[in-house]
Amino acid sequence: MTLPMLSRRRRSDRSNFNFGTVVNWTRQDFVDRYSGSVLGLAWVLIWPLVQVTIFTLIFSQIMGARLPGNSDTYAYSVYLVAGVVPWTAFANTISRVTTVFLDKKHILSKVRLSMPLLASYIVLSEAVTFAVTMAVFLMYLIAFGHPLGAGILFVPLIFVLQQVLAFSIGLICACLIVFIRDVKEIVGIVLQLWFWFTPIVYVADIVPEGIRGWLELNPSMLFIESYHQIFVHGGMPVLDDMVTLAVTGGVLLAASLLMLRALERDIRDFL
Template sequence: MAQVATYALVLSRIMAAKLPGIDNRYAYVIYLMAGMIAWSLFAEVVNRSLTMFVDNGNLMKKMAFPRVCLPIIIGGSCLVNNLLLLVTAVGVFLLTGQPLSWVMLWLPLLMAINLAFALGLGLILGVLNVFVRDVAQVMTVVLQLWFWFTPIVYMPSIIPDRLRAVLEFNPMMHMAVAFQDVLLYGRTPGIPGLLVIAVAAAVLLLFSLVLFRRAVPEMVDVL
């Protein structure tokens, strides 16, 4: 929320003009919050997954338990945090006069896809970080760059057409836009964009589970 407030104070006058058709002086704040709800779940899951096996190395060596519990616990706790952020955002929407719509019923599906995508990527990176400890440090920088390549602080419409075509390959762009469609514009999220990240989430999650299952014995030895 502090990050949203900072961007809103600095950029609201500039970016508000880029949101045509929204009759709300706080439109940019709502736009920001919608994008941050999408990003915060993804970033928190990935960040915590990066070191989940390294941090719990002693536990994995000394106790016999389903190792898959670790990403499940992380995913669950991050989801709770995201739900609390969503509740706070809804409170802000009500205070600023932003109408709530039935399309918010899309939010559980959007959050599920977002969580699956983040867990899939996070699990892969968490396994790799056991064997190559620099992965966590590199991903910290990558996530910062990834944030700025996702239309959360700015609108896709201000990006030149050539660069906008590149953004289409960013799954988190489609997720952020979907949240903005639902929470700001009160419309159904674009199905093609949603399918892109849903397919990416399914592929990543399946691959990560296969990789994790095969890597567990070696991970315990390395840890």
């Protein structure tokens, strides 16, 4: 096979992996996740329904948890769900993108795919799960008569910005894990600590003054607080936080793509 033919074949391999392929991989991701189960893809709806039901009913009615400064019976449950749902998508995206090259090495070794595009199906998969869970959450809020403000229109934008950040962090870790397999365990530990360093199950006001300043350096605060503003207080996201989140995500995305471009040949060799 001549060099021009090889070049055309490589371009063809890359062009075959387009957005349609990402959609198909996303669909297959859900099929594989629930393969062998009787209810199949129905679990995509069942799991969010169970999760939101536990948070809204168990914490508010049985445990009697209350949000400080708010007399609404369901205020703490709303606060909790508004933080847990986006955090779950954020953390899952980081952890799954981190291992995507190792998980798909049998494909990468046979077909010359665009590696960033390969990892992007995880973002779409988590977006579908987030959308279904949020739809269930909104149904509960409407059923409970919880007020919803115009800020809810910004939820898709906030989600996109947080996922750009998550994808970028995951892609950097995906490059490193090929050479240092301990990265997977490190990411797991960091995400656990990161969760508890973010006001999701508690409010920031209860944090000691000496530590509260460090919370401002937590990038997840930029989107978690916006979700709380929208769903708990019926307000709008903080514009400065959204700008900071967009800039941070954009810089990290550029850095991750440059890193992958520089290491791609070595990554493929190691895989």
